[in-house]
Amino acid sequence: MPRLSKKQRVAQFAANRGWETIGGVEWEAVAAEFPGISPSTLEDAGLIVEQPWRGVKQHTFGELAETLTELAGIYAMRPELSGFARAQVIQAKDRAKWASRSGRVDAEKRTNKAEMAEWMLVWLDDPSMFVSWAARRRAVLLDPAT
Numbered sequence: 001m002p003r004l005s006k007k008q009r010v011a012q013f014a015a016n017r018g019w020e021t022i023g024g025v026e027w028e029a030v031a032a033e034f035p036g037i038s039p040s041t042l043e044d045a046g047l048i049v050e051q052p053w054r055g056v057k058q059h060t061f062g063e064l065a066e067t068l069t070e071l072a073g074i075y076a077m078r079p080e081l082s083g084f085a086r087a088q089v090i091q092a093k094d095r096a097k098w099a100s101r102s103g104r105v106d107a108e109k110r111t112n113k114a115e116m117a118e119w120m121l122v123w124l125d126d127p128s129m130f131v132s133w134a135a136r137r138r139a140v141l142l143d144p145a146t
Contacts, residue, residue, distance in 0.1 A: 010034060011045035021048040024081075052085040056092030058116050061141070065134045068119065072127040086124065093120035115141075 004012065013033060019026050022042055027049075030037055039049045051070045057063040071085045099105050100114035119137070123130045 006034070007041060007045045010037070010041060011047070014042075014045065014047055019047065021050060022053060023050045024053070027053045052081055052088055055088045056120070058092055058096060058113075061112075061116070061119075061138065064116055064119060065138065068123050068127075068134070069131050072123065072130050075127040085127075089120050089123055093117050093124070096120065 010030065013030065014020070014022075014026070017026075017029075022030060030042065034041075039054045042049050043054075051067070052074050054067070056071070057067045068089070071089060075082045075085045096113045096117040100110050100117060102110070105113070119130075119134065122133055
């Protein structure tokens, strides 16, 4: 019998429990069974990962703004998850900073990642004001004359 990939094992683990969505309880169980699992592996296995376990998506500025906005809402409304949400943003900021300094990353992407790291620093300073700040910042990026 062929060896199953991690994605297949995760999908089977979730299917055996009847899970299609990963929330807090499911995240704890999956993380215990598959140490170091990433949200993208869960998504690749066909599962929906809720915030804050989904983390920060930062392929585009729109995606970054969307996930940071979701996390700001969780930070405000779910105090028991605020530390976890904050940790997700710190990890993403660190990845963006690394990419912004890496010689293996093209110049445009380095510039974008440096800007994204700044967005996350704003979020970390005050998640409640991030949404209005991001809207203004996006307007400036799209039309620097504004």
